[in-house]
Amino acid sequence: MRPENYQAISHPPSNEYELNFGPNHPGIEGNYALKVKLHGDVVVAARADGGYLHRGFEKLMEGRLWIQNIALVPRICVPDPVPMEVCYSMAVEALNDMEVPERAQWLRVLQLELSRIAAHLFTFGGHAATTGMYTTMYWGVADRDQILDLFEEWTGGRVYHIYNIPGGVRRDIPAGFLDRVSHTMDYIESRLPDYDNLFFTNQVFVDRARDTGPMNQQQALEWGVTGPNLRATGLAFDVRRDDPYLVYDQIDFDIPTEAPGDAWARTLVRRQELKQSIHIVRQVVEKLPSVSGPVRTQIPNPLAWNVPAGETYTRVESSKGELGYYVVSDGGDKPYRVHIRGPSSMHAVQVLEQLAVGARLEDVAQIMFSLDACPPEVDR
Amino acid sequence: MSKTVTPWLDNLLQEIEGIEIRRKDSRRVRIDIAADSLPTLLELLRGRAGYVHLSAITCVDWIDESQFELVYQLWSYESQSLVSAHIRIARDPGVYVSVFDLYQPAAFFERDIHEMFGVYFEGSPDMSKFILTEWNGPPPMRKEFDAEAWVNETFERKEYQPDWLKEITEQGGGIVKSPEEARQKKP
Amino acid sequence: MKNMKEIDIPIEASVEQSRTNPLARVFDELVRFCRSRSMFMLHYCTGCGAIELPPAMTSRFDMERLGIQPMVTPRQADILLITGYVSIKTLKRVILTYEQMGSPKYVIGICSCTVNGGMYWQSYATAKQLDQYLPVDLYIAGCMPRPEAVLEGMRKLMDRIRSGEADGWKDYYRRYDWYLGNQQHLFGDDWQTPADVIGEASHYDLAGSGTEGEHTHLLQQCQKPLEPQQTFFQIGGSLEVKGESHE
Secondary structure (H helix, E strand, O other): OHHHHHHOOOOOOOOEEEEEOOOOOOOOOOOOOEEEEEEEOEEEEEEEEOOOOOOOOOHHOOOOOOOOHHHHHHHHHOOOOHHHHHHHHHHHHHOOOOOOHHHHHHHHHHHHHHHHHHHHHHHHHHHHHOOOOOHHHHHHHHHHHHHHHHHHHHHHHOOOOOEEEOOEOOOOOOOOHHHHHHHHHHHHHHHHHHHHHHHOOOOHHHHOOOOOOOOOOOHHHHHHOOOOHHHHHHHOOOOHHOOOOOHHOOOOOOOOOOOOOHHHHHHHHHHHHHHHHHHHHHHHHHHHHHOOOOEEEEOOOHHHOOOOOOEEEEEEEEEEEEEEEEEEOOOOOOOOOEEOOOOOHHHHHHHHHHHHHOEEEEHHHHHHHHHOOHHHHHOO | OOOOOHHHHHHHHHOOOOOOEEEEEOEEEEEOOOOOOOOOHHHHHHHHHHOOEEEEEEEEEOHHHHHHHHEEEEEEEOOEEEEEEEEEEOOOOOEEEEOOOOOOOOHHHHHHHHHHHHHEEOOOOOOOOOOOOOOOOOOOOOOOOOOHHHHHHHOOOOOOOOOOOHHHOOOOOOOOOOOOHHHHHOO | OOOHHOOOOOOOOHHHOOOOOOOHHHHHHHHHHHHHEEEEOOOOOOOOOHHHHHHHHHOOOOOHHEEEEEOOEEEEEEOOEEEEEEEHHHHHHHHHHHHHHHOOOOEEOOOHHHHHHHHHHOOOOOOOOHHHHHOOOEEEOOOOOOOHHHHHHHHHHHHHHHHHOOOOOHHHHHHHHHHHHHHHHHOOOOOOOOOOHHHHHHOOOOOOOOOOOOOHHHHHHHOOOOOOOOOOOOOOOOOOOOOOOHH
16 A cells, blocks of 8 residues: 555755654653744744643543542642642642641641652753753662652652642651651752762753743743743742742742743753752751641541532642642532643743744754653643 | 732722622632623733733633633732632633733633633634644533543443452452442432 | 565564474574564653653663663664553554554553553543553553563563564554554544555565454545645644644
């Protein structure tokens, strides 16, 4: 069939090409696609094409009990699953007017920050790989595993923890765990100068990332950019500080910013956030022994739990940006509607489409990684 | 920088008719408004109160009232407060105006609502499919679409019948009630 | 350039026939050993299980010491890893990718979702049983399987290649009609791919009673000549993706 059927595709008599960038492409993050139009090797237009990871979470959650959804939500963002659990739990707590014990709040902060460190290390690895520096990827993934080991000891799962439930957390930390957290933090901090030498001040990386995919603060606000990408344009906004949740108002941390707004600045912001997260983890480790009490409040029988009717919008700062859950209850044992606002739904679609224009083809992957776009959040 | 919603905002909003403002806490304000007045409200909030960040647009399908509820979450970096504006539109024909000219992030959310709920937004830059390009069924997030029934119709399932389970079943034990039966019992 | 069909490629299928050369068995053994020790797996992250592959590949667990490396193009890859749930949109691309890969090729289904839909059993967007659409040589269960489990699965696959049991790719040629029927059931009757599977089956001498049937007849009826893909970039227009088979 092939020889008779096969027709060579006639190219237009110009230097313009259309190219499918993904979904099966090593430069793409996850299972995602871009259709790019090229002139030579310069992108003149880009269209995002998502849906490859679509599972219909919002529909699935309407068909499951409030407590069952806890197992579902971490799958929405695979590299950084903890904010999903926390944000959903916070939404259910808000609907129930439920108080979370203080110890559980500190434990959640500890888990959120460890997850942020892990996610940033993973992103550095991916970003370095797109500029051809695979050693950073090997290091980043191996150091991230140190944190996954902590999670495994703590919750039983390496990647998905299903640890936060409405009303608190499932169990307390094991004995001697805080020492191991401090030890791992010391280790990761001691590695940071190595990363600086290898990657962040590497001339190859600096030259590649400088002025790649730049946006100014005005554009970032127009496009709905949040998180480290927004802070890389000079605006010091962080949900943790400016719309505080859990016990973040009792914690001391800085919000690093950079002015240029290009791929280099975005990566540097994450690099400094790593340091801040380590700082926060140390504060939690110091504070936790003095906070006693239960780790969760009494909840009704979760299999017959009718959450009072109402609606709420909760948001947390995930490693990618602002994560929001809009949850509606009609008084039943299942959510009436859950809407998930993944930060990447802006970054991976509209922002990427805009920033890719004018870049060279080999930089498209780098721009995507520097935005820390997470396709499963877009597709849900 | 004030940490609460500024009082003059209330006075400003009183200019709009048919508006109901409820304050949940110092950072959250809920506004219910007639669908026609929403663009005016958003223009006021954006232009004069600094609500420049559209955090999300959510559609809720109230099938019993045959209405769609659209919720616009707006954040102000200056007053650090979140306004959620709620409107109701008729489920049929399910058409509303786009707010893309005010908030560019609206393009993604409107496109998403269009393919998931079938609500058409007039003036939105792109109403083509994004996620469900290869889906021919009805908009899946509508309440009348029963995903479970569709799945049972379309896919087969592997039976899990290991020998040890068969033995237990023969002796009268094992899974006595199938999951389907268990689910049917629920009201 | 020589016609594809004239190039004589030694393949395992001939093992079943009587061999005259006394060294043939030794030679086959050697080929299978070499195959099992140099496997290139396609770099395609279809689902969440892909997050455990970087740890499995990099310094800590280091899959490379088993001779397993990621490969970026399907035509040079041996293993297609299906890392988790496949949405229907992805499944089309996965099948296109699989048919582009050169034989012998192996499919590994990672995570529970590939077995029976996993926790997305009621989702309208994901395909439930991967082995209805592609011949799966090995499943690695778990949600998600740890890197050790991935490595263990890889070793198992190596053993099966050495013993000649991993022959899912032959099954795809032998029972192509059944696989195609399932694909058509999900994607619609006009589903087609650029690969000529029936021609390849007869080339490999694997065409059997199950290779052709009602579904392949339907395919031939619906088959359209390949057309250039429509442009994506119309100002104010919509993203029309026509002629999916080009991707």
